[in-house]
Each structure stands twice: as structure tokens, then as C-alpha cells.
Amino acid sequence: MTTAFDRRSLLAGSLVLGAGTLAMPRLAFAKSAGSRNLLFVLLRGAADGMAMLAPVGDPAFAALRGAALADYEGAPRLGSFFAIHPALSEVAAAAQSGEALFVHATATAYRERSHFDAQNLLETGGAEPYGTKDGWLNRLAALLGEGAPATPRALAIAQAVPLALRGDAPVSNYAPSALPAASEDLLARVSQLYATDSELGPLWERALETKAMAQDDGLRNLRDASAAGELAASLMRDAGGARIGMIELGGWDTHANQRFAFPRSARGLDALLGAYKAGMGAAWANTLVVVATEFGRTARLNGTGGTDHGTAGAALLMGGAVRGGRVIADWPGLAERQLFEGRDLAPTTALESVIAGAMAEHFALDPKRAMARLFPGRDSAPLSGIVRA
Amino acid sequence: MSRPSIALSRFGYGPSAKDSPPADPRRFLLRQLDAYDPAPAAIAGRMRSRGETGEMVELVRSLRQDRRAAMAMADEATAMASPSEPSKDPRAAALEGLPPEYRSKLAEAREVLVGDIAARTQLAVSSPTPMIERLVHFWSNHFSVSVGKLGTQFEVGPHEFTAIRPHVLGRFSDMLKAAVLHPAMLLYLDQFQSIGPNAPFAQGGGRRRAVQPERPRGLNENLAREVLELHTLGVDGGYTQADVTELARALTGWTVPGIGRVGRFAEDQPSGAAFVALVHEPGARRVLGRAYPAGEAGQAMAILDDLAAHPATARHVATKLARHFAGDTPPPALVTRLESDFLKTGGDLASLTRTLIDAPEVWTPEPVKFRTPFEWMIGALRLTGAGKLPPQRIVGALTQLGQVPWRAPSPAGYDDIAASWAGPDALVRRVEMAERIAGNVPADDVLARAEAAFPGALGEATRTQLKRAESGRQALALLLVSPEMMRR
Numbered sequence: 001m002t003t004a005f006d007r008r009s010l011l012a013g014s015l016v017l018g019a020g021t022l023a024m025p026r027l028a029f030a031k032s033a034g035s036r037n038l039l040f041v042l043l044r045g046a047a048d049g050m051a052m053l054a055p056v057g058d059p060a061f062a063a064l065r066g067a068a069l070a071d072y073e074g075a076p077r078l079g080s081f082f083a084i085h086p087a088l089s090e091v092a093a094a095a096q097s098g099e100a101l102f103v104h105a106t107a108t109a110y111r112e113r114s115h116f117d118a119q120n121l122l123e124t125g126g127a128e129p130y131g132t133k134d135g136w137l138n139r140l141a142a143l144l145g146e147g148a149p150a151t152p153r154a155l156a157i158a159q160a161v162p163l164a165l166r167g168d169a170p171v172s173n174y175a176p177s178a179l180p181a182a183s184e185d186l187l188a189r190v191s192q193l194y195a196t197d198s199e200l201g202p203l204w205e206r207a208l209e210t211k212a213m214a215q216d217d218g219l220r221n222l223r224d225a226s227a228a229g230e231l232a233a234s235l236m237r238d239a240g241g242a243r244i245g246m247i248e249l250g251g252w253d254t255h256a257n258q259r260f261a262f263p264r265s266a267r268g269l270d271a272l273l274g275a276y277k278a279g280m281g282a283a284w285a286n287t288l289v290v291v292a293t294e295f296g297r298t299a300r301l302n303g304t305g306g307t308d309h310g311t312a313g314a315a316l317l318m319g320g321a322v323r324g325g326r327v328i329a330d331w332p333g334l335a336e337r338q339l340f341e342g343r344d345l346a347p348t349t350a351l352e353s354v355i356a357g358a359m360a361e362h363f364a365l366d367p368k369r370a371m372a373r374l375f376p377g378r379d380s381a382p383l384s385g386i387v388r389a
Numbered sequence: 390m391s392r393p394s395i396a397l398s399r400f401g402y403g404p405s406a407k408d409s410p411p412a413d414p415r416r417f418l419l420r421q422l423d424a425y426d427p428a429p430a431a432i433a434g435r436m437r438s439r440g441e442t443g444e445m446v447e448l449v450r451s452l453r454q455d456r457r458a459a460m461a462m463a464d465e466a467t468a469m470a471s472p473s474e475p476s477k478d479p480r481a482a483a484l485e486g487l488p489p490e491y492r493s494k495l496a497e498a499r500e501v502l503v504g505d506i507a508a509r510t511q512l513a514v515s516s517p518t519p520m521i522e523r524l525v526h527f528w529s530n531h532f533s534v535s536v537g538k539l540g541t542q543f544e545v546g547p548h549e550f551t552a553i554r555p556h557v558l559g560r561f562s563d564m565l566k567a568a569v570l571h572p573a574m575l576l577y578l579d580q581f582q583s584i585g586p587n588a589p590f591a592q593g594g595g596r597r598r599a600v601q602p603e604r605p606r607g608l609n610e611n612l613a614r615e616v617l618e619l620h621t622l623g624v625d626g627g628y629t630q631a632d633v634t635e636l637a638r639a640l641t642g643w644t645v646p647g648i649g650r651v652g653r654f655a656e657d658q659p660s661g662a663a664f665v666a667l668v669h670e671p672g673a674r675r676v677l678g679r680a681y682p683a684g685e686a687g688q689a690m691a692i693l694d695d696l697a698a699h700p701a702t703a704r705h706v707a708t709k710l711a712r713h714f715a716g717d718t719p720p721p722a723l724v725t726r727l728e729s730d731f732l733k734t735g736g737d738l739a740s741l742t743r744t745l746i747d748a749p750e751v752w753t754p755e756p757v758k759f760r761t762p763f764e765w766m767i768g769a770l771r772l773t774g775a776g777k778l779p780p781q782r783i784v785g786a787l788t789q790l791g792q793v794p795w796r797a798p799s800p801a802g803y804d805d806i807a808a809s810w811a812g813p814d815a816l817v818r819r820v821e822m823a824e825r826i827a828g829n830v831p832a833d834d835v836l837a838r839a840e841a842a843f844p845g846a847l848g849e850a851t852r853t854q855l856k857r858a859e860s861g862r863q864a865l866a867l868l869l870v871s872p873e874m875m876r877r
Contacts, residue, residue: 129611159791173812182817183824185859204813206813
């Protein structure tokens with residue numbers, strides 16, 4: 001293969017085993033004691049990995065994407081092969097300072113093209129749609145709580161707890177409301193009303209705490225991505241805040257006019273991540289952000305300048321603890337015969353392995369155990385070398 | 390809680406502004422079995438929409454060459470899931486340039502869905518038989534269908550109105566067949582495009598595949614699995630993968646009228662579905678060790694009848710009913726009584742309802758359930774006597790509260806345990822909504838109304854706060870979020 005890089009050298013694992021792996025058991029206690037933060041950002045609607053991180057070094061790319069190629073002239077590069085979409089400027093800055101990495105040509109085990117089923121699999125970690133009722137993030141919280149004094153606080157920045165976070169471990173949620181805020185006087189009276197209620201009292205206390213932490217959100221909903229990022233940080237940066245957070249972003253189903261639709265969504269994601277990073281302050285050093293989507297999109301632009309439901313795409317890992325500044329990819333190539341079913345970027349790295357591996361390293365869990373609990377029944381091994389020990 | 394209060398709030402949807410507390414709570418409930426109207430005027434015009442569904446699906450299929458239009462249509466189905474949200478930019482962009490006939494079909498679908506949600510809500514708010522309305526919603530959630538897949542907007546309302554409502558006091562087996570074989574379910578769980586691998590249509594399909602590579606062309610097990618796991622036996626009900634596959638084969642041919650080139654061979658079915666023998670897997674089937682001879686549409690019905698009578702189904706249904714009326718952890722003795730009642734009566738749901746009314750476990754003085762957002766909203770509207778609201782406002786309020794009918798996140802329906810609903814964010818939203826409702830309805834004499842609404846059940850903390858409130862409106866808002874309103 002004569003691409004601009006040695007694809008195998010991009011594979012994580014082989015180069016970074018050794019010291020890091022050996023050091024893990026020693027650090028296990030300190031990390032699981034709760035100083036590490038995780039934010040999971042789910043891009044609903046299938047974000048186009050090849051727009052996010054364009055394989056400009058692949059000789060077939062230009063023919064597939066035509067005019068869109070111009071968007072990447074002068075765009076920030078990761079190596080000579082990949083270019084980051086210019087709308088993702090915060091992400092590019094983080095990558096260049098070694099705090100962000102992409103995994104490309106990655107997909108879950110799902111090989112069909114339904115948003116609903118694919119999101120269900122990505123969130124539950126199950127082997128078939130609707131086969132598993134709880135989410136992998138919830139199982140992660142439970143796993144971190146085992147042998148620890150308490151289950152880490154987990155919080156969805158969403159109106160309802162998303163499936164990924166649902167399950168037996170206790171979780172909370174918060175979202176700015178389109179309803180007019182209740183008057184301060186009423187809030188105070190509700191506190192008195194619930195004071196002697198053993199269930200509503202503590203729930204209301206948590207509600208007021210969360211509300212106080214989020215008091216300047218000034219939002220009616222989560223559509224202002226930058227404000228949503230600040231909000232997430234404000235709920236996670238303090239010692240008493242949530243250790244696990246989740247947030248959802250829509251608007252990625254770019255079937256038409258992708259050159260206009262994608263940057264709009266990407267700017268939102270970028271603003272969210274930038275605001276979250278800034279908001280986390282010193283806690284950013286111990287923070288991992290995982291950005292994933294249910295599947296990728298077709299390699300070729302369609303007749304309306306968009307892309308349709310595909311297979312492999314890109315995932316983004318960002319944070320002070322990430323071994324960033326690079327791309328992890330076993331690049332499958334974009335020539336006609338290399339495309340999955342003749343139309344999609346072929347999946348070569350299991351997204352489950354990426355997530356389980358990152359979780360294992362970030363929280364000092366045994367990788368096999370993490371894989372078995374979060375994504376049971378997968379035969380692929382968890383990736384290593386993603387997060388600094 | 391007093392017995393009158395339990396009859397009103399635990400069995401029903403809470404006291405209505407115009408009701409006085411029942412003198413004989415048990416009789417008050419038993420009378421509802423006779424007074425229940427399965428087909429009230431409010432939904433008379435909302436029962437059938439089968440033509441629309443097939444038309445809409447066919448529209449999208451005819452657009453197969455125009456990916457943009459087809460996908461915009463599919464996206465619209467997703468967007469429909471949040472009808473109160475203003476148009477999001479990407480969708481608006483995707484809709485640009487669509488021919489007017491498609492746009493008008495989308496607008497029509499939205500209007501039908503919002504109207505159905507409002508009709509269902511108003512029915513519960515004004516119902517003289519709120520316990521039976523609760524049962525309608527319980528069973529509708531047991532056979533959960535959700536908007537989001539193409540065409541379902543036209544069908545989720547009729548699913549409840551025609552497959553659930555007529556059977557809530559009838560036989561479980563009749564409800565099972567009606568609900569599972571309704572177009573809403575066939576669409577939602579992909580059954581409508583499942584094709585028997587040895588069916589005449591598939592056998593002659595080699596050339597067609599080349600022409601239409603993206604058309605589904607085989608067995609889809611989605612519905613069969615959920616029938617066994619969710620609707621009948623339950624996840625530990627003792628079925629195997631082979632049973633799932635056999636049931637899936639038996640279900641082939643059941644589809645939605647007006648769809649596909651085989652549509653002209655369809656025979657309309659009483660459920661509103663269609664059966665197309667050309668795509669039905671031929672031959673005998675074996676499910677749970679029992680043999681079923683070849684029998685086209687009747688084959689799946691025969692299997693469903695046996696599943697309905699299975700002891701595991703009795704256990705599953707009994708457990709869910711007990712959880713809904715007696716608490717998140719269902720009392721085992723009540724489960725056992727409901728289970729044997731189910732087996733003894735052949736799944737007579739009126740008998741099960743009477744067993745619930747006579748169960749001491751459902752009359753325990755301590756509240757046993759945290760109200761879901763929908764229940765709370767119905768309770769608040771009944772209590773305040775709010776008049777008829779515009780459909781879009783009802784849907785908007787339910788969206789803000791977090792539970793819109795026919796929009797559950799999975800085929801398992803909305804959860805029926807406090808852990809899923811008693812969250813900090815939910816409390817804040819109810820307080821915000823309460824203040825808003827209290828600002829729009831008469832708010833005089835709140836304390837007396839509270840005493841009447843919660844006969845013998847009003848707590849001291851609530852009474853004190855209502856007395857201290859600075860205005861009638863504030864007192865009403867406090868009453869709406871009082872512990873008495875949050876639980877039943």
C-alpha cells in the first residue's frame with residue numbers, strides 16, 4: 001500500500017505497552033478513588049467521520065468528495081494523511097497540543113443502517129438491538145463503585161436520562177427548561193413542603209443544588225452548544241460534582257447539502273468541547289471526553305451533495321489525560337473494491353474496543369473485565385495506549 | 390391514604406374538580422367496569438387511518454431514486470417524535486425543494502399525531518371511569534408502539550383506540566392478536582417487510598434483487614422476539630432462539646395495506662393489517678414444542694392464542710399488573726392470585742381487574758407509586774378543572790415534563806418504577822409547570838378543595854403550607870406539587 005504513512009504504525013497498542021501497563025496496578029487505587037472525569041458525547045444521527053477527519057492523503061478521496069475537498073485547503077493536519085474539518089478549531093488546537101486523538105474507520109458490531117437500532121446498540125453495549133435494557137455508562141458507574149466507598153455521581157445533561165446511562169446504578173439528570181422558571185418564593189416554599197418527606201426532601205435538595213450550580217445557564221434548552229458545554233463543566237468540575245457526564249447532540253443526518261449542514265453541527269460540537277474544556281479548568285488534566293456516533297456515512301457524496309447512512313466513521317477522544325496528537329487507524333482505503341459493500345468506509349477497528357480500552361486506562365480497570373462488563377460477548381480486544389496512566 | 394383517596398388516586402387518575410369523594414370506594418370502582426365506554430365520541434373520527442399509512446410509505450418508496458427526499462421524509466418521522474420542538478435547521482434544509490405533495494403529507498401526519506395525543510389526554514382528564522382509562526394506558530404501554538419509524542404517526546393513536554380500548558375488560562388473547570397484528574406494531578417492529586425465505590415471492594426474487602439491492606428481502610425477527618419477551622412469556626419465559634425464528638416465519642405475510650408491488654394480493658384483516666400469502670413462509674411450524682400446520686394468516690393467530698394461555702404469560706402479566714397497582718416491588722401473594730385468576734378464567738381481564746379491586750395489597754394506606762409525568766399531568770388537569778386545551782399545548786407540556794404518549798424509547802414501553810421518574814430535574818419541571826397551570830385556572834378556596842380532593846389523606850405539611858401561601862394561586866401551585874400529588 002502506498003499511502004502517505006505506514007498504516008500499522010498508527011495502530012495503538014504495540015508501541016505503548018510496557019511501562020504504562022506495568023504501572024497500572026499500582027495506580028489503580030488512586031484513580032478509582034474518584035479524581036477522574038468522563039464526559040460521553042453522543043452524536044445522534046450518524047456524524048460523517050470522513051468530513052470530521054478527512055483522509056486527504058488517500059488518492060481516492062478527491063473523486064469521492066469532489067468540491068468538498070476545497071474545505072480542507074489550509075485545514076489543520078494530523079500527519080500528512082488526515083485533515084481536521086476547519087469548523088473543529090478547538091478540537092484541532094487540542095490535537096496539536098497533544099490532548100486529542102481520533103480513531104478512524106471505526107464502527108460498532110452493527111452492520112445495518114437504522115439510526116434507532118444502531119443507537120440502541122451503541123448505548124446499551126448489547127449484541128443485538130433492544131437485547132439489553134441498561135446502558136454501558138451505567139454499568140461503568142456500577143463497576144467503579146465496586147470496592148469503592150460510593151458509586152461515582154453520574155449525570156446526564158439531558159431532560160431524560162439517556163439509555164446509555166440507565167440502569168441499576170443511581171444517576172441524575174438536568175436540562176435547561178423551556179418552562180418559565182418558578183419564582184424563588186415558590187421554590188423556598190416547596191423546600192418547606194418537602195422538608196419532612198424522606199424521598200422528595202433529598203431529591204429536591206439535589207434539584208436545588210444542581211439548579212444553583214447551573215444557575216446562570218440562561219437557557220431554554222440545550223441548543224446553544226457553548227452554553228451546554230459550560231453547563232456540563234459547571235456540574236462536573238468540583239469535587240462534589242458528577243464524575244461521569246453524558247450529553248447528546250443532534251443534527252448529523254446530513255443527507256443533503258453537507259458542505260453547509262455539517263459545519264453547522266460541527267461548530268456546535270466544537271463550541272461545546274471548547275467551552276467544556278475551559279470550564280473544567282484544572283480538572284481538565286484528569287478528564288476524558290469520548291465523542292462517538294452510531295455509524296458513519298457513505299464514502300461518496302450523493303446527488304444532492306449529502307451522504308447517506310454508512311458503516312465506519314470516526315470517534316474523538318479528548319482531554320488532559322489523552323495521549324493525543326495522532327490518529328489511530330488501520331486505514332482500509334477508499335478504492336471501489338476497498339469500500340464496505342461498495343459504498344461505505346470499511347470498519348477496521350471496533351468502537352467497543354476503543355471505548356472499553358479508554359475506560360480501562362482512564363479508570364485503571366482490568367481491560368478484559370471492562371470489556372466484559374461494558375460490551376459483553378465481543379471477540380475484539382480492548383485497545384490500549386489511549387490515556388496516560 | 391384513606392380508602393376513598395386510594396380509589397380516586399391509586400386506581401384512578403386522581404380527583405376531578407367536579408367529583409365528590411366516593412362513599413363506597415369499592416363499589417365506585419366496580420361501577421366503572423359497567424360504565425366504561427370503549428369508543429367515546431372524542432375518538433370516533435380517529436379510529437382508522439390505514440389508507441394514509443400505506444400511501445405515506447409508498448410515497449417514500451417511490452422516491453427511492455431521490456435520496457434527499459426519501460431521507461427528509463425519514464428524518465421528519467424522527468422529528469415527529471418531538472412535535473413541540475420548532476423546526477431544526479438541518480431538517481428544514483433537507484425539506485427544501487421537496488414537492489408540495491410530500492410536504493402536505495408530512496404536515497398531515499403531524500396534525501393527526503398531535504390530535505391523537507390530545508384526544509387521549511382529554512379523555513383521561515374528563516373521564517368518569519378513570520380507573521379503566523388507567524388500564525387502557527397500562528395495556529397500551531405493555532404493547533408499546535412508538536413514533537419514529539416511517540408511517541407510524543398515522544397508526545399509534547388508532548393502535549390504542551382500536552386494538553387496546555375494546556379489550557381492556559375482555560380477553561387477553563384478543564388484545565394480544567389485535568395489538569400485535571395492528572399496522573402500528575407491524576411497522577414499529579419491522580414486521581411489515583419480513584419475507585419468508587421460501588415464500589413464492591422470495592423464490593422468484595433473484596432478478597428483483599439485482600434491480601432493488603436495498604429492499605429488505607428476508608426474515609425479520611424483531612416482532613417475534615418482542616412478542617415472546619415483552620408481550621407474552623417474558624424474558625425468562627422459557628423460549629429459545631428456535632421459537633423466535635419459528636414465530637417469525639409464522640408471522641411472515643402480515644403487513645400494512647397499500648404497500649409494495651405485492652400489495653394487490655393483500656387480504657385486509659380485521660386488525661387493520663393486511664395478509665399477503667405470497668410472502669408467507671410455507672409449511673408447518675413448531676413453537677414451544679407444539680406443532681402448527683400450514684395455515685397462512687391463521688397460523689400466527691393460532692400460535693398467539695397458545696402463547697396467551699401459557700402459564701409464563703399469566704405470571705408475566707400478573708407481575709406487571711401488581712407492580713402498577715401495588716408497588717414497584719410487586720407483592721408475591723398478589724402476583725400469585727392474579728396469575729391463578731388469569732389461568733382459571735382464560736385471561737379474562739375484567740376478572741383480573743376485580744381481583745385487583747379486592748386485593749388488600751392495593752389498599753395499603755402508604756402510597757405505593759411515584760406518579761409518572763403523564764399521570765401527574767392528568768392528575769393536575771383533573772384537579773384544577775382546566776378546560777379543553779389546544780392540542781399543541783398539551784403535547785408541549787407533556788414534552789417538557791418528559792413523557793409523551795406513544796414515544797417510549799424502546800419496545801418495552803415506559804418504565805413503571807419510581808427510579809426512572811423520581812429525578813431532580815423532573816421535580817423542578819413539575820414545580821415550573823404547576824406555577825404555570827395555577828396561573829391559568831380559578832384558584833379560590835384551595836384548602837377546602839384540597840381537603841375534598843384528598844379525603845382523609847391530606848398531610849399536615851401540605852395543609853400548613855397551603856394555609857401559609859401568599860395567594861390562592863401559590864396555594865394551588867403548592868397543592869399540585871404536594872407529596873399527595875406526586876404519589877399514589
